[in-house]
Amino acid sequence: MDSPLAANSIVLSVNGIDYKLQLEARVSLLDALRENLGLTGTKKGCNQGACGACTVLVDGERINSCFALAIQYEGRKITTIEGLPDADGLHPLQKAFIEQDGFQCGYCTPGQLCSAVAMMNEFQSGWPSAVTEKMADRNIEFSDAEIKERMSGNLCRCGAYVGITDAIRQVYEELSK
Numbered sequence: 001m002d003s004p005l006a007a008n009s010i011v012l013s014v015n016g017i018d019y020k021l022q023l024e025a026r027v028s029l030l031d032a033l034r035e036n037l038g039l040t041g042t043k044k045g046c047n048q049g050a051c052g053a054c055t056v057l058v059d060g061e062r063i064n065s066c067f068a069l070a071i072q073y074e075g076r077k078i079t080t081i082e083g084l085p086d087a088d089g090l091h092p093l094q095k096a097f098i099e100q101d102g103f104q105c106g107y108c109t110p111g112q113l114c115s116a117v118a119m120m121n122e123f124q125s126g127w128p129s130a131v132t133e134k135m136a137d138r139n140i141e142f143s144d145a146e147i148k149e150r151m152s153g154n155l156c157r158c159g160a161y162v163g164i165t166d167a168i169r170q171v172y173e174e175l176s177k
């Protein structure tokens with residue numbers, strides 16, 4: 001059996017760019033992004049799957065990158081906070097976070113933003129949450145209770161939750177017009 005310390009040659013696709021890397025099997029996706037690729041927008045909070053600061057998108061779905069081994073994500077489309085803006089500038093959620101004061105220190109913000117992007121897609125796809133009363137109802141109201149429950153994996157130590165909720169609701173309502 002190969003040693004887990006042996007370097008593996010892999011290609012990670014991050015924000016539309018393919019990166020060739022030599023990584024030990026034990027390296028987390030979070031460490032690969034930050035230490036090997038210099039993409040330090042993704043933050044390391046707890047490093048144990050409890051805070052959401054390390055949230056990134058993989059094929060459009062949110063994951064905690066501290067809980068993921070980098071070598072498992074070869075061939076997947078990874079998006080970090082650095083990849084959210086496009087040619088027109090900041091992502092609408094980034095603008096809304098600024099307008100609504102959805103952060104203070106900003107440490108949790110990249111994870112909040114990536115999580116919110118995926119969360120809105122989940123909601124639009126009809127995925128229920130723990131507070132959805134009628135699981136079979138495809139017309140779930142995008143209420144504050146739904147936003148808070150669906151974002152509950154992303155902690156903000158300075159308590160910017162009101163602004164975060166307002167920003168997400170603002171963007172969702174704009175997208176739904």
Ligand code: FES
Binds near residue numbers: 045047051054055064
């Ligand atoms: S750093 Fe990954 S969940 Fe906290």
Ligand code: FES
Binds near residue numbers: 107109159160
């Ligand atoms: S803005 Fe400070 S931890 Fe979230």
